[in-house]
Amino acid sequence: xxxxxxxxxxxxxxxxxxxxxxxxxxxxxxxxxxxxxxxxxxxxxxxxxxxxxxxxxxxxxxxxxxxxxxxxxxxxxxxxxxxxxxxxxxxxxxxxxxxxxxxxxxxxxxxxxxxxxxxxxxxxxxxxxxxxxxxxxxxxxxxxxxxxxxxxxxxxxxxxxxxxxxxxxxxxxxxxxxxxxxxxxxxxxxxxxxxxxxxx
Numbered sequence: 001x002x003x004x005x006x007x008x009x010x011x012x013x014x015x016x017x018x019x020x021x022x023x024x025x026x027x028x029x030x031x032x033x034x035x036x037x038x039x040x041x042x043x044x045x046x047x048x049x050x051x052x053x054x055x056x057x058x059x060x061x062x063x064x065x066x067x068x069x070x071x072x073x074x075x076x077x078x079x080x081x082x083x084x085x086x087x088x089x090x091x092x093x094x095x096x097x098x099x100x101x102x103x104x105x106x107x108x109x110x111x112x113x114x115x116x117x118x119x120x121x122x123x124x125x126x127x128x129x130x131x132x133x134x135x136x137x138x139x140x141x142x143x144x145x146x147x148x149x150x151x152x153x154x155x156x157x158x159x160x161x162x163x164x165x166x167x168x169x170x171x172x173x174x175x176x177x178x179x180x181x182x183x184x185x186x187x188x189x190x191x192x193x194x195x196x197x198x199x200x
Contacts, residue, residue: 002184003134011110011135015103022097029060029094036085039065042098045073047115050135055107057115058098062086072160073117077150079159090150093198099138111187112137113175120168131175134182139194141174147197 019026030041044056045068064070067081075082082090089095102108108115115136121129146152146167156162178186 003182006184007109007187008106011103011108012106014110015100018100019104022100025094026097029089029097032085033061033083036083037065046118047136048118048121048132049107049115050132052121052132054118055102055115057108058101060089060095060098062089062095072158073120074153074160074163075150076153076156076159077148078154079150096138103138107135109135109137111139111178111190113140113178114143114171127176128172130179131172134179139190140178141190142171144190144193144197145174146171 033039033041040061043059043061043063045059046054047057049055062083063075063079063081063086064083070081071079086095099108103110112135113131121132124131149163149167152166153159153162178190
């Protein structure tokens with residue numbers, strides 16, 4: 001009942017209110033990004049959502065223009081593609097705020113397994129594909145556990161391969177754990193823990 005009705009209602013209400021209340025901050029961030037290099041304000045990469053449906057994720061752009069043509073999808077903290085403003089936004093997860101648009105549209109949820117790029121989902125086995133039965137989220141247990149993902153990848157000659165070896169296996173187990181525990185109580189615990197981690 002919660003997953004089918006209340007969760008979606010909460011997602012819509014919270015994302016709408018959040019976008020309204022945060023609009024001055026969002027506008028300020030957009031202005032700073034545009035001022036830095038006159039490039040696009042948003043990054044809109046493809047991600048795989050519920051039931052395998054593709055969607056464009058909204059993020060504030062934290063890397064140089066055409067960064068996807070210069071390297072892989074995983075980003076180390078010392079990646080030279082990250083802009084000066086981008087480093088600050090990533091540190092405080094401010095680059096993720098535009099995903100409230102995805103939440104409001106029903107492509108994502110406030111809480112759920114983080115969405116992956118299509119080439120990673122193609123590698124899922126049957127058990128792992130079960131995470132696609134729910135909407136991907138802004139945060140989950142893995143987002144908290146690997147909040148410093150960029151630091152883990154720092155210095156790696158191949159950040160995406162390091163991601164696959166050191167982060168993805170546990171990240172997937174935490175996503176599957178979330179499916180087993182999915183409830184209003186679990187979502188609230190994850191949201192509050194995420195807030196604590198951001199301001200720690």
